[in-house]
Amino acid sequence: MQASFSKLLIVFFLLYSFSSFNICSSEEEHAPQIASYEIDVKLDTQEKKLGGKEILTFINTSHKSIDTLFLHLYPNAFQSNTTTLMKESDFSDRIKRRPKYRGFMKIEMVGISLGSDLTDKKIIDETIMKLPLPNSLPPRGKIKLEIGFEVELPRIFVRMGYYGEDFMISQWFPKMAVLGEDGNWNAHQYHFNGEFFANFGTYDVSITVPLEYVIGATGCLVKEYKNTDSTKTLVFRAEDVHDFAWAASPDYQLSKRVVDGIEVNFFYKPEHEKAMDRIMDDAEFALKYYNSCFGKYHYNHFTMVDTKIGLGGGAMEYPTLITIFPSRVPPENIRADALIVFHEIAHQWWYGMVASNEFEEAWLDEGFAVYSQRRALEERFGKRANLIDLWGIKLSDLDFTRLSYFLDLQSDPIVKNSWEFRNYLSYRANVYSKTSLILETLRNYLGEERMDEFLKEYFRRYKFKHPKTQDFIQVVGEFTGDNLIFVLEQLLFGTGVCDYEVASIESVPLENEDKRRRYRTRVEVRRLGEVVIPVDVLIELEDGGRIKHTWDGKERWHEIEIETDSKIRSAVVDPENKLALDINVNNNSLTAKSCDSVMMKLSTQCLFWLEIWMHWITCL
Amino acid sequence: MVSNKRFQKRIMRIILTSFVEGISNVWANRFLIGMMFLFRLVFSLILLSPLYLMFSASFATNVKASNFLTWFDLSLFIDFVYHWRKTLSVYFLMFILVCGLAMLVFIFLSGGFWGTLRDLIKNREQNSKMEIFFGYCGKYFWGMFKISLFMIVLYFIALFLFLFLSVILSSITGEASWWEITSWHMVVKFLIAIILFFLVNMSGDYLRIFLVENFGERFFGVVGKTFRFLLTNLLKTLSLYYLLSIVLVVIIFVYLQIYGIMNGMPQTGFFIFLIFMVQQIFVVFRSFYRLVFYSSQLVLHDKISNKEACVLEAK
Ligand SMILES: [Zn+2]
Numbered sequence: 001m002q003a004s005f006s007k008l009l010i011v012f013f014l015l016y017s018f019s020s021f022n023i024c025s026s027e028e029e030h031a032p033q034i035a036s037y038e039i040d041v042k043l044d045t046q047e048k049k050l051g052g053k054e055i056l057t058f059i060n061t062s063h064k065s066i067d068t069l070f071l072h073l074y075p076n077a078f079q080s081n082t083t084t085l086m087k088e089s090d091f092s093d094r095i096k097r098r099p100k101y102r103g104f105m106k107i108e109m110v111g112i113s114l115g116s117d118l119t120d121k122k123i124i125d126e127t128i129m130k131l132p133l134p135n136s137l138p139p140r141g142k143i144k145l146e147i148g149f150e151v152e153l154p155r156i157f158v159r160m161g162y163y164g165e166d167f168m169i170s171q172w173f174p175k176m177a178v179l180g181e182d183g184n185w186n187a188h189q190y191h192f193n194g195e196f197f198a199n200f201g202t203y204d205v206s207i208t209v210p211l212e213y214v215i216g217a218t219g220c221l222v223k224e225y226k227n228t229d230s231t232k233t234l235v236f237r238a239e240d241v242h243d244f245a246w247a248a249s250p251d252y253q254l255s256k257r258v259v260d261g262i263e264v265n266f267f268y269k270p271e272h273e274k275a276m277d278r279i280m281d282d283a284e285f286a287l288k289y290y291n292s293c294f295g296k297y298h299y300n301h302f303t304m305v306d307t308k309i310g311l312g313g314g315a316m317e318y319p320t321l322i323t324i325f326p327s328r329v330p331p332e333n334i335r336a337d338a339l340i341v342f343h344e345i346a347h348q349w350w351y352g353m354v355a356s357n358e359f360e361e362a363w364l365d366e367g368f369a370v371y372s373q374r375r376a377l378e379e380r381f382g383k384r385a386n387l388i389d390l391w392g393i394k395l396s397d398l399d400f401t402r403l404s405y406f407l408d409l410q411s412d413p414i415v416k417n418s419w420e421f422r423n424y425l426s427y428r429a430n431v432y433s434k435t436s437l438i439l440e441t442l443r444n445y446l447g448e449e450r451m452d453e454f455l456k457e458y459f460r461r462y463k464f465k466h467p468k469t470q471d472f473i474q475v476v477g478e479f480t481g482d483n484l485i486f487v488l489e490q491l492l493f494g495t496g497v498c499d500y501e502v503a504s505i506e507s508v509p510l511e512n513e514d515k516r517r518r519y520r521t522r523v524e525v526r527r528l529g530e531v532v533i534p535v536d537v538l539i540e541l542e543d544g545g546r547i548k549h550t551w552d553g554k555e556r557w558h559e560i561e562i563e564t565d566s567k568i569r570s571a572v573v574d575p576e577n578k579l580a581l582d583i584n585v586n587n588n589s590l591t592a593k594s595c596d597s598v599m600m601k602l603s604t605q606c607l608f609w610l611e612i613w614m615h616w617i618t619c620l
Numbered sequence: 621m622v623s624n625k626r627f628q629k630r631i632m633r634i635i636l637t638s639f640v641e642g643i644s645n646v647w648a649n650r651f652l653i654g655m656m657f658l659f660r661l662v663f664s665l666i667l668l669s670p671l672y673l674m675f676s677a678s679f680a681t682n683v684k685a686s687n688f689l690t691w692f693d694l695s696l697f698i699d700f701v702y703h704w705r706k707t708l709s710v711y712f713l714m715f716i717l718v719c720g721l722a723m724l725v726f727i728f729l730s731g732g733f734w735g736t737l738r739d740l741i742k743n744r745e746q747n748s749k750m751e752i753f754f755g756y757c758g759k760y761f762w763g764m765f766k767i768s769l770f771m772i773v774l775y776f777i778a779l780f781l782f783l784f785l786s787v788i789l790s791s792i793t794g795e796a797s798w799w800e801i802t803s804w805h806m807v808v809k810f811l812i813a814i815i816l817f818f819l820v821n822m823s824g825d826y827l828r829i830f831l832v833e834n835f836g837e838r839f840f841g842v843v844g845k846t847f848r849f850l851l852t853n854l855l856k857t858l859s860l861y862y863l864l865s866i867v868l869v870v871i872i873f874v875y876l877q878i879y880g881i882m883n884g885m886p887q888t889g890f891f892i893f894l895i896f897m898v899q900q901i902f903v904v905f906r907s908f909y910r911l912v913f914y915s916s917q918l919v920l921h922d923k924i925s926n927k928e929a930c931v932l933e934a935k
Contacts (some may be wrong), residue, residue, distance in 0.1 A: 608900075
């Protein structure tokens with residue numbers, strides 16, 4: 001029985017491996033093919049230029065006929081110091097002073113395949129190109145465009161460009177904007193805050209580079225051949241994706257590994273050889289962990305490229321590809337690289353497959369990625385010191401997130417166009433940190449298992465779709481009931497904070513006839529923040545008795561009055577720390593007697609360090 | 621060969637006797653240790669008191685604060701900083717001002733420390749110690765102040781020298797990650813830093829010795845004399861400095877061991893008090909030992925210059 005079963009397994013395995021050979025995505029469900037590209041591009045490594053041709057196939061998925069197409073020409077964001085991106089960033093001076101940071105895209109020709117030439121009809125406004133059509137495109141109608149383009153690459157700057165001999169090529173081809181169901185285009189300029197939004201499709205990309213160059217790209221390599229002019233062409237195919245990015249360097253080394261049937265490729269620089277194994281381990285962990293928590297990674301390939309992405313960024317996610325530039329910190333003590341790998345890989349789920357609109361609702365990608373990264377860090381390195389464990393300083397990702405949330409609590413609500421946030425700090429604090437704290441709070445209310453069920457359901461329902469805030473709220477509602485929806489709406493659309501406090505506690509002896517001593521115990525809890533969330537209050541008595549009470553939090557204050565057999569020892573609001581969003585946990589409790597040993601320890605330690613400090617500053 | 625060995629022995633003897641005499645001189649003037657410790661304690665208490673009030677408001681009746689007894693719970697601390705951010709920014713300003721004041725007061729006191737210790741070597745009469753001590757404080761203040769400013773310049777020069785040397789070292793060996801202290805060129809960098817720091821610190825001490833010995837002379841005259849002395853006696857002065865430092869490092873190591881053991885004990889009031897006592901004893905010791913640095917170097921300087929004088933007379 002055993003033997004025949006294992007034979008069967010071998011046959012099954014062989015069949016499986018033949019069937020998956022050189023196929024770029026699994027056979028299951030596919031994304032709607034709305035915008036697909038065949039691109040032929042050549043990288044001129046001397047002139048730092050791209051020259052290419054693309055055939056863009058687009059389907060009108062709206063209910064209306066359309067007579068204009070909108071395309072993104074992202075590289076034009078680098079054309080001068082007055083572009084939207086430059087004005088919003090702090091870098092406009094830099095580009096003014098240093099011409100090498102300049103870059104742009106030139107449209108050499110554009111026309112309908114086997115149809116009219118639209119080159120002269122195009123209207124370019126910075127990073128948006130409007131293309132009036134000679135005949136309108138009806139609902140479900142398909143159009144094929146042919147575009148010739150050239151890109152002058154900037155020195156690496158906000159995700160794209162060259163540095164030394166290396167190239168990071170992203171947002172580099174004329175790209176179709178997203179057409180809403182109502183027939184309106186979702187086409188925004190390239191802003192400094194906020195990322196991207198696009199439709200799914202298939203990308204067939206041929207990249208020609210000098211022979212010595214190595215390329216890591218979205219999708220998988222299907223063909224490679226040498227040309228006569230000492231260049232080579234690599235042909236990549238990526239199915240069910242909504243973007244295509246690549247990096248090229250003459251000294252990339254390649255490390256390969258197969259994880260859960262996914263071929264993982266890491267193109268790393270020789271100077272990062274030491275970090276290579278560690279980063280591969282992190283990637284393996286993340287892919288496996290997210291596979292089990294959120295649902296299966298759709299593709300059978302995943303690529304990491306070791307590259308800088310320039311000022312204004314640390315690392316970046318693209319479909320089936322992430323960038324990582326190993327940091328120079330002790331990896332055992334500061335898990336910066338693990339955090340980045342976990343974050344960017346989480347984006348494969350929350351951006352890559354569940355593709356929300358990053359222009360208008362970036363929180364649905366970034367907040368989810370921060371939450372996922374935290375889950376992975378906790379799973380891998382424990383809860384307490386999963387980010388920094390150095391010289392006695394223990395910092396968890398949760399601490400770090402709360403800290404960055406505190407940097408700008410109240411300037412903006414979470415749900416807002418990315419570029420309309422007060423500044424990058426507020427964007428970061430809300431879209432990344434506050435959102436992840438909301439998800440953390442949700443996890444604490446639902447419990448880990450239920451939370452995973454929720455995320456799996458959300459992923460299943462919106463894989464290859466573009467869910468919006470209301471879609472998220474609806475799924476939450478199905479899991480929690482209406483109570484939490486009310487809370488969620490305050491948190492997503494409002495700028496209020498969450499802060500509960502125990503204001504006072506007391507136990508007064510009661511006059512009574514029998515000999516048993518009884519007390520009237522009073523606890524006053526207050527809601528200092530605007531956000532209303534039901535909370536637990538735990539009362540502990542001197543005899544060890546515990547009384548739990550739930551308060552709906554609707555009023556600004558609430559008094560709990562009970563008769564008890566012994567005096568109160570302490571009262572704690574939110575005793576299980578469910579409210580990750582609470583901005584001051586130090587006022588969450590009160591004890592009847594002050595905790596002298598804590599005060600003694602804190603002040604004596606401080607005194608000692610101050611004395612040592614005095615010793616040092618008098619060295620002069 | 622033989623004479624070389626004898627020379628080495630003589631240096632060893634002179635250094636060891638300077639060290640021992642240095643200790644006994646400080647011990648003979650125990651009130652100086654008290655002054656040094658008191659200075660640190662008073663300024664530390666000034667800086668501690670606002671913190672204490674904030675701690676007390678946030679942690680004294682906080683159930684979760686008992687976490688601090690076992691580990692440093694950063695989440696409580698983050699909320700503490702956020703909650704008190706406005707007060708803390710005022711505190712920060714106060715901190716800078718108090719530290720500036722402390723440095724000035726120490727510059728004032730150092731005249732007293734050096735003057736009193738020098739007198740002991742010269743066996744001068746000492747009637748009212750306090751009166752003499754503060755007399756010296758006033759007398760040498762301006763000189764000590766100028767030396768401190770000069771020291772800042774020296775530290776900057778040392779820093780640039782260090783950066784320069786590490787750039788050269790990196791260009792020879794290639795970059796290394798700063799945390800890999802096991803790699804040999806990080807060890808070299810560390811040693812360069814230590815040597816430079818010691819050199820500057822030691823120069824400061826001898827500048828002060830020459831100031832009290834040659835009071836009234838032009839500042840740059842004192843500086844010139846000091847460096848001439850240091851250059852001609854570098855082996856002796858450095859050896860003494862290293863001996864002093866190595867003993868200190870050993871004692872700090874012992875302290876850390878004791879602290880480690882005590883910190884592992886259950887954090888009851890008694891043990892917290894015990895740790896506090898050990899820490900304060902350590903601070904008293906550091907005060908004592910800084911004076912030993914001063915007085916040993918004074919003794920060494922005295923021995924060397926006496927000998928030079930003898931040689932001159934003999935000639
Ligand atoms: Zn992200």
